[in-house]
Amino acid sequence: MAPALRRRTSFGKSKRLWRLSLMSLVESALAGDRLSLTRLLTQVENDTPEGRQALAALFPHTGRAHLIGVTGAPGTGKSSLVNRLALHYRTQGKRVAVVAVDPSSPFTGGAVLGDRVRMRDLAGDPGVFIRSMASRGSLGGLAQATAGLVQVFDAVGFEVIMVETVGAGQSEVDIARLAHTTLVVEAPGLGDDIQAIKAGILEIADILAVNKADRPGVENTLKALKSALELAHPVRHVFRHHGKMETVEAPDAPVYNSWIPPIQKTVATTGEGIPELAAEIARHVEHLRQSGDWAARERSRLRSELDALLREALFARFREQVKETRYEEALERVFRRSLAPGEAVRILLDGC
């Protein structure tokens, strides 16, 4: 490790020196230095100019990793499942990065990030890197910089990157735009069959894991999920009705996708069902590659990332060009109900 890296890289001292050390940070991170990697992650997470520059330098190296999203309600066992899956991928010799997001307080901005507690089996393995993130005000289940962190891990050669979302409710579905494979984790006793047909989180599942499958009620959960999936992906039914065999052909519903999400029972605490779950994940990757969905997902992922950056940049440019006083004036008029917000936007934009 270069001696320059031993010091905390402080920016602001000398612009030129910093730029030099930034590029050496990028280079040594690419060469596998973990201290450089962790510093880069911090710069990217804090969205510093240096972090953006680093992302630009790393970008050509990205696009190789398999991104697995893990989401589900709080307490379903996402962290424990990530822990088990990571151990499984390590037996295959793959390098694994984990980005674990937990919520920030909306009041103080502080956070307690506790996902590592369930991942202690991974400690001491240089082929694993776990980074906890606070959501910092984002509402979609990820933090704003999560995509950036994933890119850094991808660039420096982690083959599997698992992103664990904030314990998600029903509509925290940003993960589906980021990941190649989205794993939705359910557990027995969380809701009835109406929950299972609601829009939102179940729709984004590529694979459903019913964790804590050693608990009572698991059969009901499986049944509810299965019937919800069958509604979404009609299949041919053959059954006995009043002693007669009946056949109901699947309607020619528009086929959005030939992939039908499998449901896998797991017990993360014992490791039961983990090899089978990993096999389903592998099958999904195979499906993505063969159907061409891999490229389609990459494209839509990059599109949403580009859009987000564009929105942010446009807003920043707008705030630079429009005087604070004009903005405040407009806000005041909106506040007094003499101007509708939509009108205010039109006036502000036309003015610059």
Next chain:
Amino acid sequence: MSERKIRVLVAKPGLDGHDRGAKVVARALRDAGMEVIYTGLRQTPEMIAEAALQEDVDVVGLSILSGAHMALVPRVLELLKANGQGQVKVFVGGIIPDEDLPRLKEMGVSGVYGPGASTEDIIRQVKASVAA
């Protein structure tokens, strides 16, 4: 550019299984706007140093009630340095006899807190140590 958050690793090295104090401190630091990474019980110094590296923290808080602090703390400090993280501030909480305080300070520990320490003092000193 978003505001820089203070990141703190709260860890329990050694074999005692009491983490109430660690949780109280974690919660207090959270309420002071910091991002606290909590590692859970029975961590080895190696695990703590590795977590501090992966999380790029500014501060490590060690909670020790087993009396093994004179063995565990120097080891954590040593490993942090070996990893290139000598700048990380280390605080210790738990049952620490007064006669050990000078030695701990000498090793480079930024603060030691026993039973009854106020969380406000801890927050203030953690903030000051990071700003320094």
